[in-house]
Amino acid sequence: MSNQKLFNVAVVGATGAVGEQMIRLLAERNFPVKELKLLSSKRSAGTKIRFKDRELTVEEATPDSFRGVEIALSSAGGDVSKELCPIAAAAGAVCIDNTSAFRMDPETPLIVPEVNIDKINEHKGIIANPNCSTIQMVLALKPLHERFGVSKVVVSTYQAVSGAGAKAVEELWRQTRDVSSGNDVTPDILPVGSLPVKHQIAFNAIPQIDKFLDNGFTNEEMKMTRETKKILGDDSIEVSATCVRIPVAYGHSESVYVELNSDFDVEDVKRLFADAPGLVLQDDPSRQLYPLAVTSAGKLETFVGRVRRDLSNPRGLHMWIVSDNLLKGAAWNAVQIAEYIAIEQ
Amino acid sequence: MSNQKLFNVAVVGATGAVGEQMIRLLAERNFPVKELKLLSSKRSAGTKIRFKDRELTVEEATPDSFRGVEIALSSAGGDVSKELCPIAAAAGAVCIDNTSAFRMDPETPLIVPEVNIDKINEHKGIIANPNCSTIQMVLALKPLHERFGVSKVVVSTYQAVSGAGAKAVEELWRQTRDVSSGNDVTPDILPVGSLPVKHQIAFNAIPQIDKFLDNGFTNEEMKMTRETKKILGDDSIEVSATCVRIPVAYGHSESVYVELNSDFDVEDVKRLFADAPGLVLQDDPSRQLYPLAVTSAGKLETFVGRVRRDLSNPRGLHMWIVSDNLLKGAAWNAVQIAEYIAIEQ
Known part of the structure; x- marks a missing residue:
């Protein structure tokens, strides 16, 4: 060039x-x-x-x-x-x-x-x-929506601390050392720096990212709802999220349940994911292969696995999506x- | 006596x-x-x-x-x-x-x-x-099922390492020290001691608890499905789970989405939970109050919060349930x- x-x-x-x-x-x-x-x-x-x-x-x-x-x-x-x-x-x-x-x-x-x-x-x-948690999810929703139509999404996130900034990562390391050496933990930043109540993140799971709205969802959760509709260009896609911070430094994981508008074959879905740009299929239960935060950190791609049909809804699909929140996110x-x-x- | x-x-x-x-x-x-x-x-x-x-x-x-x-x-x-x-x-x-x-x-x-x-x-x-993850969930499902009827459950778990035994907890502490001091991590037990592939649990989220079945779900996930039906005495309740191990020592957390058979009022549901035996309602977004693994560890009760209506299904309900997996679990x-x-x- x-x-x-x-x-x-x-x-x-x-x-x-x-x-x-x-x-x-x-x-x-x-x-x-x-x-x-x-x-x-x-x-x-x-x-x-x-x-x-x-x-x-x-x-x-x-x-x-x-x-x-x-x-x-x-x-x-x-x-x-x-x-x-x-x-x-x-x-x-x-x-x-x-x-x-x-x-x-x-x-x-x-x-x-x-x-x-x-x-x-x-x-x-x-x-x-x-938003980081939206980006990695829409990468997997896009081929599903194009091929089958997505009607509803229920997502629970396992979000890394780096999403709250470098100081929050320092807080994770500091609290980890304090717990490991039996010292008291004094939370300082998480879950939301500007709010009065702080919670321990080391060896804990905090079901709050960003502030709460009147409907009981947090801002982070509503970002996933609104941004997914806008990016996929379809207001009819319903997304309800539960966003949770866990003691991981880098790499957001997501447990995603999707309801599709038409019948699907699980193997077809896996092929769609394998061919989708930006997405890497990691899905082989026999080799215990599935996406992990520690193996996704530092990578530009988004990883998807644990793809399986819902036990009661034949048009329901479960999957596990992981990406480096500071990179693709x-x-x-x-x-x-x-x-x-x-x-x- | x-x-x-x-x-x-x-x-x-x-x-x-x-x-x-x-x-x-x-x-x-x-x-x-x-x-x-x-x-x-x-x-x-x-x-x-x-x-x-x-x-x-x-x-x-x-x-x-x-x-x-x-x-x-x-x-x-x-x-x-x-x-x-x-x-x-x-x-x-x-x-x-x-x-x-x-x-x-x-x-x-x-x-x-x-x-x-x-x-x-x-x-x-x-x-x-x-199973530990089933017990804490059915405590919250029971009053919902009695009052409204539960038709479908989608649950994603955030499970503590102690559920895999004392040696797995030692592994969490050991790996935590290794990562903190920049040493290589050598996974030895998790996710499943008897299977060949091991994954790091420190600062990671592992979407496998127990072995995989042919339907793509794990044994742990199917336990939640089958045991919930048996305990609530109703085979029509559909449960699909994603069970995930996170770097928490004590206390399982669960993000639960429930579809009910009839209309409900969110405040009624909160009162039901507050009155239900064994259950403690911790739900006040204005005070950033919700259940947490670190505050539930050592307690006999099960804690429920983040109760809110789904954004698209008026009969859909989201909640966050936490309990000490070694105690009530x-x-x-x-x-x-x-x-x-x-x-x-």
Whole structure:
């Protein structure tokens, strides 16, 4: 690609868990970068970060930061995105936003490249990256919906602590050490940093991710409901989720029950999954092969297994989906979108 | 209870994780013990165990061990129970068996005292204690089934490592130390000791408990299906489970979706749960109150929360159920059954 156009790229939230992976992927994928601008809060500005053979200094993100920027990858929290993404877009950049700020905005496409890349050109300067737990699920729902039609989804998640940020991972390690050495545990961040009550995550399962809504579901659960409909472009798909944080650092797992609109053959479904882009079928009970968080961490793909028919509903299907929440669930999906933009120009 | 009859009690599997809790509960509950016989495999025979102010020596369990025994609590594995429970019963004992050996035997009642104590007198010398993950679920299903009728259950479990025995808990601690100090992890027991492939449990989620069957479900999952029907006395209740081991030492959590036969009010359901024996309602999103493994461990009760209506099915209900798998899930349910037997005599 000697004639490849090069891009001025900005990463907003460069010192966060997702930002770190975005920078690593831009380097590893050899993304056509002309200049890379690393942006963060005032507090983290000045941090040095290596990008290929260069050492870059993180700058404070301000409205002026986006002059000349063509692609901005934003992952610094919803409030930052709400302020800065429209400014980046107005400055001529395409802003790929990893927060929930614009996901349900009707003017903003919500993109999982393997599922709905056809919507990418509908953007008006901002493209939203879906929630981590949604992305890996829609990768498996897409071929099912195309072939059989999906009417209902009941999902229970087993979500990694890194989804709550690097400090939450530190909290997991610290609590793990405290429990192991018989010390008291003092929860500090999880389940939700901004809420008053904290719960132990080490050797525990916390059925709360994000804040509760009046209907008894959490924000995280409702993201899975709303975003799935939008990405698959079908409001008739019903999704009810229970989102749970477990003491895993990297890799979200999901137990998914799906009701289809027509009859299916389990072996056909496995073949569909094996052929689906971005998806790897790991399903062989005789060899105890199924997706696992520890084997999926660090991988770009999403893994699916334990595929089986429901015991009472012949159109019901159970499966187990695992992916690295910081990669396909966040940084990789965003960089993938950036790659599509780069190829098109 | 000065006229209380005293019983010769035997605990088979006295040195195991559940046996240990059975002995502790017999002491704490002041069970009317005349003589307590502690039985184990030849390997563990000779172990000294404290019971109240006495130190007892564990003996090897043999067919002769049950002479004079009136109540036997058995938790030494299915094969041991298959051999010894009929011998104990023939010797005149009531054998309360915590293994799966007799659970589905039509002649053997499968008892959760709060749910179906009325079946206890149908025994012919053996009473089966249900699977841990089933017990805590049926405690919540029972009042729902009585009031509304339960038609379908989809459950995903978050099961503690102690359900696989004391050695599996040691493995969790060992692997946790290895990961924390950057050492390689060498899985040795989980997911199933007798199968060739082992998986890391520390900082992971393993979607396999027990062996796989031809239908793609595991034995553990099918136990939840079959035992729920038997305990609730209704074969029309459909249960499909996904059973998952997570890095928690004590306390099983369950994400349960239930379809009811009639309309319900969520507040009514919460009141039903609050009033149900053995069940404690912990459900206040505004205070971030819901059941947790770490707060349920060591307790005899089962905890239920996150009660909410499904987003698409007005007769669908979601809830989160947690209980100590070694206590209500095993030792406590068995000792409860023994208490009913003691009271009746």
